[in-house]
Structures are given as C-alpha cells and as structure tokens.
Amino acid sequence: MHRPIFSADWFSHNIPIWERIVSPHLLATATPNVLEIGAFEGRSSLWFLENFPQLTLTVIDPWNFTASATDETYDRFKSNIEPYTARVTIHRDKSEFARSLKSNQFDAIYIDGEHTSAAVLHDAIICFELLKAGGLLIFDDYLGGDRSIMYPKPAIDFFGEAYGALKKVELVSDNYQRIYRKLEGITPPNF
Secondary structure: OOOOOOOOOOOOHHHHHHHHHHHHHHOOOOEEEEEEEEOOHHHHHHHHHHHOOOOEEEEOOOOOOOOOOOHHHHHHHHHHHHHHHHEEEEEOHHHHHHHHHOOOOEEEEEEOOOHHHHHHHHHHHHHHEEEEEEEEEEEOOOOOOOOOOOOOOOHHHHHHHHHHOOOOOEEEEEOEEEEEEEEEOOOOOOO
C-alpha cells in the first residue's frame, strides 16, 4: 500500500471548509479540471486526487523558491502522488507558466505559491482568466502572517474589491483561506 510522506501539514485544517464548499462544486462536474499554483509535498494535491476519481490536476511549482522547497521536496511530491500520475500534469516552473495555459478551462484553482502581495495579485489576475464561469478561486494563507505587502492578505483584499465591484466574483468563504466564485459569463437573475 502506498503511504505518502510529509514533513509538514499546512493543509488539513482547511478540509472542513473544502468539504462544505469545494467538494459539492467539484462533485457537480463530471470531469473536474483543477489547477494548483504551489504544491510543496502534495498534501492538497492528494486531497483532490483521492476525493474525485474523475478529476485531472495541473500543478505549477518551481520546487526551488525557498530553503524548504528543494529537489528533495519535488521528489517527495512525485512519490506522494505516484498512484495518480496518469491524472496529473506537472510543470516545474514559476507561476508565470500559467500564462501559457488555455483560458476558461479550470473548475477550481488553488493559489498557494509565492506569498508576497505582488506575487499573489499576479497569480490571481492570470488565474482568473483560466477559470471557467462559476469556478472557484481559492487563496491560501489569507489570515497568515501580518498585513504587510510581504503576505497575501493585501493582494487578496484588492482582488476581491476590484473584481467584486465589477461583479466578476462573489466571496463564498472568508476564513483562513478566501474562496471566490467567478461570476463572469453567468447570467444574473432578474430582480
């Protein structure tokens, strides 16, 4: 039996929210297509792959951005997802690589890459275009760290305000993670 190996668990505390919001969304899709920006050792990747047998996953991570993300981390990621490799496309690259992907193809996108505000805002703008109408955009570490530009919160707030004001997104979860639903392309009800 395959047993994944992890050195840290920065994900499991999110599972109750994901079971309430992300699971129903992906279960309503016959063949969900998910993008992860940042995967580290693959704990969130495994959650997607183990819970949704028809899901395909695209992962973008350079696995060399910090002292804790190394070739050894990349090897551990590959080993951890080994039973599911047929359903995973790995791009060992910076998040900028996402620009080369086709627009409107993902049902959910999980942004957990570089954590500076500039990088998170950059990823959000690119990923919004890759997300299908009705898709979920999940930001990690909204409440992590302080409120300086070295952390995600200012970028996530700006994204939510700017895209929310244009009626392109709606906030569906406001916890340690922020989750938005893409409204662009959805016909609003008549009031």
